Amino acid sequence: MNRNYLFLTLLMLVLAIGTFFIKKDDVYKNQIKPETLLQVITQPSRYVTTDQVAKRIIEKDPTLELIDVRLPGDFDKFTLPDAINVPLKDIFTDKGQDNLGIEDLNVVFFSNDDIIADQAWVIATRLGYKNMYVMKGGLNCWIETIINPTMPPETASEIEFEQFRFRKAASLYFTGGSTTQPVSVTKAKVKVRRKKKEKAASGGC
């Protein structure tokens, strides 16, 4: 056997094995490039209004996954219907990540206002998760617009009144859930005016 051949074979083997180690340091394999992240971050498309969220809760949209990123103590006191609680500090643990990236589900992050939800969104987006949104204004805005909507001034446009009627009905829907008059609750539900999408985008916090 020629010694040169042996050496050549060995060299190739070492290099081939070496390629296994090249990608090893890439733990987060779906992570997107910082340049791409900046592109996505500068788009406001991740924000959804409280009206949009309310509408989808009322419609019992099965693709909606609400994630409350506040602390468990706050979550126990009040949260949105069917929301799950994953505090920001736990989202990116292995267990927390199970809640993200589920096929056909649209994740909506929310917190007291929108800043912590937005932070969760930025990191999750960096990790390559898709179909995630942030509820603009958070629960503060939820209380102001959905639970206690204010009547628009008389000079307001028809769209604003339409929006107010929706909010009023939604308010009944959400606050009536725990009263002892289930009849009125169902009625309230029927009264809900379906709004067109572009209208939902107007107003809010």
Add this chain to the structure above:
Amino acid sequence: MHVHERNPKRTLITILLFALVIVFGWITMKKPRFNYALTPQQTVDMVINHRGCFHPYELEKVLNHKGGDVILIDIRNNFDFAKGHIPGALNITSVNLLNEENIKQLDEWKKNNVKVVFYHDDQLQANGAWMLFRQIGYSNTYVLLGGYRYFASYKDNLKQSEGTCLKGTAKYDFATVAKKSVAGFGDVSTSKPAKKVKVRRKKKEKAASGGC
């Protein structure tokens, strides 16, 4: 004897060519422009501990040129910048932040320990850009709490209403407000315009407060 061993240099040439290809590939391998310096969990820790927040009152020093090395960067578009901005701020629209010349400048500031403060209309809109820069290793970047909107409203006394610009806090006791509404709707007067519910301002709890 094999036929090709008549030329013993042949194998050597093959080895050399092979090595050359490998080295060439190694050199021309595309290196990413930026690498993440913080893991997701480190990023979470950073925002939970409010590292990297720049409070509006700190601006007073900067505006009086006593703040040391602080650079303000307005990441809104040129149009908004032209309408009004914090005195002394530079304008780099957020989409252009990673451009070559801007990165060169940012690298220089980083080397010289210059604090770089990003701001937009409010904290939320500057949050993403700031988090991105922190994650790719620019630990000298900060985000202005309250953003330009707060500055524009309170520029004469930035300390005054600082509480209003801190994000992340609950403005209401959600559970109580939601319950009170139930009581309100229980009345006969459902057709009345929105009943104002008295809002109990919650005192800021340390755990939930702030956030950036």
